[in-house]
Every structure is written in structure tokens, then in C-alpha cells.
Amino acid sequence: MKNQNPKIILTFFSIMIGIFISTQIKMKLETITPITIRSLQTMKAEINAINNEIAELNNIIKMKEEELALLENIAKGDDNIINILLEDIQYNKIHSGQTSLEGPGIVIKMYDNPAERYFGFDLNEDVIHDVDILNIINDLRIAGAEAISINNERVLSTSEIKCGGPVIRINGRSSATPFIIKAIGDPKVLYAAVNAPGTYGDLLKIYEIGFETTIEDSIYIPAYTGDFDFRYAKPLGKDD
Amino acid sequence: MPSHWERMINLFVAIIGILIGIVIGFILPYTYDTTYSLYVSVAILACLDSVFGGIRSNLENNFNIRIFLSGFFGNAILAAFLAYLGDRLGVPLYYAAIFTFGGRLFENFAKIRRVLLFKGKKTN
Numbered sequence: 001m002k003n004q005n006p007k008i009i010l011t012f013f014s015i016m017i018g019i020f021i022s023t024q025i026k027m028k029l030e031t032i033t034p035i036t037i038r039s040l041q042t043m044k045a046e047i048n049a050i051n052n053e054i055a056e057l058n059n060i061i062k063m064k065e066e067e068l069a070l071l072e073n074i075a076k077g078d079d080n081i082i083n084i085l086l087e088d089i090q091y092n093k094i095h096s097g098q099t100s101l102e103g104p105g106i107v108i109k110m111y112d113n114p115a116e117r118y119f120g121f122d123l124n125e126d127v128i129h130d131v132d133i134l135n136i137i138n139d140l141r142i143a144g145a146e147a148i149s150i151n152n153e154r155v156l157s158t159s160e161i162k163c164g165g166p167v168i169r170i171n172g173r174s175s176a177t178p179f180i181i182k183a184i185g186d187p188k189v190l191y192a193a194v195n196a197p198g199t200y201g202d203l204l205k206i207y208e209i210g211f212e213t214t215i216e217d218s219i220y221i222p223a224y225t226g227d228f229d230f231r232y233a234k235p236l237g238k239d240d
Numbered sequence: 241m242p243s244h245w246e247r248m249i250n251l252f253v254a255i256i257g258i259l260i261g262i263v264i265g266f267i268l269p270y271t272y273d274t275t276y277s278l279y280v281s282v283a284i285l286a287c288l289d290s291v292f293g294g295i296r297s298n299l300e301n302n303f304n305i306r307i308f309l310s311g312f313f314g315n316a317i318l319a320a321f322l323a324y325l326g327d328r329l330g331v332p333l334y335y336a337a338i339f340t341f342g343g344r345l346f347e348n349f350a351k352i353r354r355v356l357l358f359k360g361k362k363t364n
Contacts, residue, residue, distance in 0.1 A: 006303040007250065010294050011257040013312055017287045018261015019268070024281060027271055 097156045097224040101147045103184040105219045106191050108136065108201075111178035111210035125207055128177055130163040132209070135200040136181060137161070143193035145183040147221045151175040154224040171226055178210070187215040247356055250295050278327070279320040282334045286315035289341040292348035299355040315341065 074081050093099045110133075113126035137155060140148055148155040153170045155161075162169040167176045183190050194201030195213055204211050272280065290312040297303045319337035326333030 005305070006294065006298040006308075007253050009305060009308065010250070010291060010298065011253045013287070013291055013294075013308075014254045014257025015261035015264065017284060017291060018258040018263075019265040020261075020280060020284050020287070021258070022262040022265025023268075023271055024277060024284070025262075026266060027274060027277065 096228075097147070097154050100223045101184055101221045102218055103146070104187050104217050105145070105182065105184040105215075106187055106194075107214050107216055107219065108181040108183075108194060109178055109210070109212040109214075110136075110181065110204075113208045113210065115208065126209070127166070128168075128179065128209060130161050130168050132200070132204060133161050133168060133179060133181070136194055139193045139200055140181070140183045140185070140190055143185060143189045145185040145190060147184045149182045149221045151180055152222050154222055156224055158228075171224070182219050182221055184219055184221060191215055244356075247299060250298050251352060251356065254291050254295055278334065279323045282319040282323045282337045283316040285341045285345070286319040286337060287312055289345045289348065290315055292345055292352065296348045296351045296355070299352060 070084070074084065090099075094101070110128055112128055115126070117123065117126065133150065137148060137150075150161075150168075150170050153159075153173055153175065155170065159171050160169065164174055167174040168179070169175070191213055193199060194211075196202065201211055201213070290308065293311060294303060294308045297308070319334070319341065322337050323334035326335075
């Protein structure tokens with residue numbers, strides 16, 4: 001008996017060790033590595049990004065729930081479907097540029113350099129080109145312009161700005177100098193976008209091209225009057 | 241005088257016991273918090289050393305259950321405590337436990353080998 005006792009004890013405690021070992025294995029531990037400050041920071045940034053994503057997704061859920069409630073109301077007959085569709089049309093027209101808009105913004109007046117030149121001077125430097133207009137328009141869009149018109153011609157995402165000799169063609173209609181560009185948006189930002197040193201508008205002054213900007217409280221921008229004619233592009237109907 | 245096979249059983253008892261324990265551990269649904277894994281792993285090392293020491297002392301016929309039990313639990317707790325203290329102080333103190341018990345584990349195993357290989361002869 002005295003001989004047998006230690007073996008039983010040893011077996012028992014070996015079993016205990018085995019239980020602990022297998023429990024440890026079960027947890028599938030990753031190798032412990034020292035945490036650097038950089039990895040901590042990247043982890044923090046990741047967590048923040050994921051949290052932001054979650055918040056955004058929650059917002060989307062809320063929006064969708066509201067939409068669903070609206071649709072349910074329609075199904076019940078509480079809301080009139082025609083009114084909702086009319087609102088939808090209005091919304092889409094505003095965003096496709098088929099309504100006249102009004103709001104605060106800036107008016108830019110651009111005209112050719114009026115100085116008289118000697119014979120043989122390269123007049124190209126004195127004339128406004130399509131590229132100048134394009135750059136200004138792009139600067140305005142970067143600054144968050146919501147609606148833009150040139151000489152009362154609405155500029156849309158599909159509008160071309162084409163050089164036609166002394167004139168410029170926009171939406172298939174010719175415009176001549178002076179060009180009056182109107183943009184609705186945050187007036188201060190728009191003003192800065194074309195007047196701050198280093199911007200394209202500032203650069204034009206070197207060539208002594210007329211460039212006057214005024215901030216106005218109420219600017220009227222006309223609707224696009226042409227047609228949308230998509231011959232090649234077909235809607236997929238996948239999203240929304 | 242115990243026979244050679246009886247001596248061998250001492251070693252197998254530990255190995256079979258550990259294997260049985262591993263199987264039981266996998267069957268049991270119980271797991272503990274991941275933060276304690278370092279402490280537990282150091283404690284496992286200490287326990288392993290104690291069991292090997294127990295086998296050795298049993299082979300040398302001076303097994304004492306009090307020494308074994310106090311070593312088994314005392315070493316495990318001390319090793320885990322060292323690991324914990326090291327974590328608090330920012331110094332990896334558990335290295336002390338790893339080196340001590342790891343070294344002693346091999347020492348014990350070497351003694352066991354000698355006893356088993358040279359049977360009853362008095363060797364060191």
C-alpha cells in the first residue's frame with residue numbers, strides 16, 4: 001500500500017496538469033508579442049473607424065425605418081401616393097438642374113483684356129479661352145457650388161464648354177464675352193476659391209484679363225432647358 | 241527491490257495521467273479568462289516540475305506526500321504570483337520561474353533516466 005500510494009497521487013496530479021494544458025490549448029492563444037505605441041495607435045484608429053461605421057450604419061437603419069414607415073402609411077392609405085411622388089419629382093428636378101434656383105452666392109464677370117495692342121502681338125494672351133472657364137467652374141465646384149450658370153445658361157454635369165473662336169459654346173448655345181458666371185453656395189468659400197492667391201482666378205489677373213467678383217445675397221440661376229438624351233448609357237436598376 | 245518494469249510504471253503514470261487530463265480538459269466546457277493565460281502557463285510549468293520531482297523521489301524511495309503537495313501548489317502559486325507581479329511592475333519576472341522550473345524539469349528528468357537506465361545500481 002505504501003508503494004502504491006505515490007503512483008496514485010502522481011497520476012491524479014498529472015491529470016490535473018493535463019486538464020490545465022488542454023484548457024490552455026483550447027483557448028487558441030495568440031503568441032504574446034510586445035505592444036508598440038504605433039500598434040496601439042493603429043488599433044485605436046481602427047476602433048474609431050469601426051465605431052464611426054457603426055454610427056453611420058445606425059443612421060442608415062433609422063433612415064430606412066422612416067422610409068418603411070412612410071411606405072406602410074401609403075399602404076394603409078394614410079398618405080396620398082400622388083403627393084409623395086410629386087415631392088419626389090420636385091426633388092429630382094432640383095438635383096438634375098431642371099428648376100430655377102435662387103440663393104446666396106457670387107457673380108463673376110470675366111472679359112477680355114481691353115488694352116490696345118500693337119500690330120503683331122499675340123492676342124491669344126488677351127482672350128478668355130474655354131480652359132479658363134473650365135478651371136474657374138471646377139474651382140467653384142470644389143468650393144461646394146450647388147448651381148452654376150454662365151451667361152444664364154445652366155451648367156450641368158453633362159454641359160460642354162467648347163471653344164468656338166471668339167465665342168464659347170455652352171449647352172450648344174454660343175456665348176460671347178463678357179462671361180457672367182453665377183454660382184450658388186457659401187459666398188465666402190466661393191469667393192476665396194477664385195480670388196485667393198495661387199488660384200486660377202488669381203492667375204488670370206497676371207494676363208490682365210478682366211475678372212470681377214461680387215458677393216450677392218440672392219442670385220437667380222435659370223433651369224436647364226434642353227433635353228436629356230441618353231443613347232448609349234442604360235440604367236442597370238441595381239442600386240436603390 | 242522493485243523490478244525494472246515497476247520503476248518504468250512510475251514514468252508512464254505521469255505521461256498517461258497528463259494524456260487523460262488533456263482528454264478530460266477538452267471534454268470539459270470550462271475555460272478561463274485569456275488575461276490569466278500567462279499565469280496559468282507558468283503555473284503549469286511549476287506543476288510539471290513538481291510531478292517530475294515526485295517521480296524522481298518515488299524512484300529513489302524517499303517520496304513524501306507533504307513535500308510533494310506543498311511543492312505542487314506552492315510552486316504553482318509562487319510562479320503565477322511572480323508572473324502577476326512582473327506584469328504589475330513592468331518587468332518580466334516570470335522568466336525567473338521559467339528558468340528555474342524549466343531547468344529543474346530537465347534535471348529531474350536526467351535523474352529519472354539514470355535511475356531507470358541503471359536499474360538498481362547506485363549511480364549518480
